[in-house]
Each structure stands twice: as structure tokens, then as C-alpha cells.
Amino acid sequence: MPTVPREPRLVQIAHLAKGGRWRVEAMRAHSEPCLLWFSRGQGxxxxxxxxxxxxxxNAIFIPPGVMHGFEISNQTHGQALFFGRDSDIVLPPAAHHLRIREAIAQGEIGSILEAIQRENESTRPAADRALRSHLGLLSVWLERQIASNASEAIRPSAARRLVTRYAVLVEREYRAGTPVADIARELGVTPTHLSRACRDACGKSALELMQERRLYEARRLLRDTPVPIKEIAQLLGYRSAGYFSRAFQAGTGSTPIAFRRAT
Structure with missing residues (x-):
């Protein structure tokens, strides 16, 4: 995963797609906790x-290392709070998708995020302590909303639990070029059963999820770093630079060289 700042920061969700919608829509994971707050739009x-x-x-909490991606449009508005590397704020250990229906709770998170942004940009004395206090309030808000939404939580089916386990292994293995069949074997199922479960859960096969994760990282390395293409191929477990180029073009419609030059 890329190196991330230690300090928390608040970003407009629309800004996350700067440089290409693939930055939010393709499967990826962060090295730090993240909270998405959607105030307008749907997808x-x-x-x-x-x-x-x-x-x-809708509030979506994403722990480090959890693979995710979401649709975004011109009507999508909201904020993404990145807590920073090695954050010691008490946060949920698992991912949560919360639908906040109460106006009071909606107002609370809006006010907390405004305060976080204000203190993050402040040069006043003790701004760092104030920022930490507001982050602590946000963690309390999250804990309370998770508790209040518990009655609405639907126990996932065995198939969806399988896909969640697969997503964890994709994040672990996508750089190694590990075949989907090997991961299916580790999960104790056949590749066919695993792909069927993935299609039911997210509309993509097991192989498509793996390829999308690898291609996101390839695009990130091509756009954000000077790492040579041959080395990127090696880092992502492709047999050769030529094989990587063909896979990249098939998945993105562009060669690695053309994609890098377009930045």
C-alpha cells in the first residue's frame, strides 16, 4: 500500500476522483481508517x-486494508475523513454501512466534521488538542450509531461471508499473482462456487475482483510514481512486462505507456 500521512485530513468526496473516476470506483484499500459521509447523491x-x-x-466506516469501491456522479456530495497512519483514536474493528435517519444524528456529524476541518486548518494555540477531541467525539458518534443500527443489521448469508473472506485474501495476495483457484482451495470451495458467490454479492466474478484490484494498483503506480513499467509488472506478480501490458490494455483500454503519458 502507498505511504499515507500521519495526520488526519478531510477531503470532499468529489475530489477523491481527481485524476480519474477509477480512483474511487475500482477496488482498492487504504492503509488508514476512513469514514465516508454522503450528504447528497446515490449510487x-x-x-x-x-x-x-x-x-x-449514509456513513460508511472503512478500516485499514478493507477492499472497497463506489460509484460517483456529479450529484454526489459529501466528505471523506482519513484518520491518518497509526491513529490511536478508538475506532470500530470492522467495516460498517450506516443509514442515518434521525435529524439530530445527521446534524451532529455535520457539526463534528466542520469542527475537525476548522481545527485542522487552525493556527490557534492547542489546535492539535482540539482536533483530537473532535475526533474522539466522532468515534463516540460512530459507536452510538452502530449500536442504534444494530436492530436493522441483517446477518449475512454463508455465500456473502465467503465473499468477505475472499476479499481479505485478495488484498493479501493481489501482488503475488496467486491464482484464484489456489485462493478458492484455501477457502475450502471450488473456483466455480467462489465465482458464483462473488457474482451474487457484487456482480463480478472472483477473477474480475482480483484483476480490478491489481489494475487499480497498476494505475496508481503509473500515475503517482516514477517506477518503471517492467518493475511495476514484477511488483504485481505478472510473468513479464509484455504480459502486464496486454492485461492492462485489456482491462483499461490503454497501454501502460499511453496511460502514464496522459497524466
């Missing part, structure tokens, strides 16, 4: 291999 988000719809007043 679909895939979280740990399972796709659900999102709409206004």
Missing part, C-alpha cells in the same frame, strides 16, 4: 466484496 458501494446502495445521510 452503489462495494465493501469487502459485497455491494449495497448508498444515498444521502
Amino acid at each position: 452503489r458501494i462495494t465493501l469487502a466484496g459485497v455491494t449495497r446502495g448508498y444515498g444521502p445521510n
Whole structure:
């Protein structure tokens, strides 16, 4: 995963797609905790291999290393809070998709995020302590909303639990070029059964999820780093630079060289 800042920061969700919608829509994972707050717009988000719809007043907490991607449009508005590397704020250990229906709770998160942004940009004395206090309030808000949404939580089916386990292994193995069949064997199922479960959970096969994760990382390395293409192929477990180029073009419609030159 890329190196991430230690400090928390608040970013407009629309800004996350700067440089290409693939930055939010393709499967990827962060090295730090993240909270998405959608205030307007709707679409679909895939979280740990399972796709659900999102709409206004949805809060999605994503722990480090959890694979995800979401649709974005011109009508999508909201904020993404990245907690920073090695954050010691108490946060949930698992991913959560929360639909916030109460106006009071909606107002609370709006006010907390405004305060976080204000203190993050402040040069006043003790701004760092104030920022930490507001982050602590946000963690309390999250804990309370998770508790209040518990009665609405639907126990995932065995197939969806399988896909979530697969998503964890994709994040572990995507750089190694590990065949999907080997991962299916580790999960104790056949590749066919695994792909059927993936299609049911998110509309993509097991292989498509793996390829999308690898191609996201390839695009990130091509656009954000000077790493040579041959080395990128090696880092992502491709047999050769030529094989990587063909796979990249098949998946993105562009060669690695053309994609890098277009930046």
C-alpha cells in the first residue's frame, strides 16, 4: 500500500476522483481508517466484496486494508475523513454501512466534521488538542450509531461471508499473482462456487475482483510514481512486462505507456 500521512485530513468526496473516476470506483484499500459521509447523491458501494446502495445521510466506516469501491456522479456530495497512519483514536474493528435517519444524528456529524476541518486548518494555540477531541467525539458518534443500527443489521448469508473472506485474501495476495483457484482451495470451495458467490454479492466474478484490484494498483503506480513499467509488472506478480501490458490494455483500454503519458 502507498505511504499515507500521519495526520488526519478531510477531503470532499468529489475530489477523491481527481485524476480519474477509477480512483474511487475500482477496488482498492487504504492503509488508514476512513469514514465516508454522503450528504447528497446515490449510487452503489462495494465493501469487502459485497455491494449495497448508498444515498444521502449514509456513513460508511472503512478500516485499514478493507477492499472497497463506489460509484460517483456529479450529484454526489459529501466528505471523506482519513484518520491518518497509526491513529490511536478508538475506532470500530470492522467495516460498517450506516443509514442515518434521525435529524439530530445527521446534524451532529455535520457539526463534528466542520469542527475537525476548522481545527485542522487552525493556527490557534492547542489546535492539535482540539482536533483530537473532535475526533474522539466522532468515534463516540460512530459507536452510538452502530449500536442504534444494530436492530436493522441483517446477518449475512454463508455465500456473502465467503465473499468477505475472499476479499481479505485478495488484498493479501493481489501482488503475488496467486491464482484464484489456489485462493478458492484455501477457502475450502471450488473456483466455480467462489465465482458464483462473488457474482451474487457484487456482480463480478472472483477473477474480475482480483484483476480490478491489481489494475487499480497498476494505475496508481503509473500515475503517482516514477517506477518503471517492467518493475511495476514484477511488483504485481505478472510473468513479464509484455504480459502486464496486454492485461492492462485489456482491462483499461490503454497501454501502460499511453496511460502514464496522459497524466
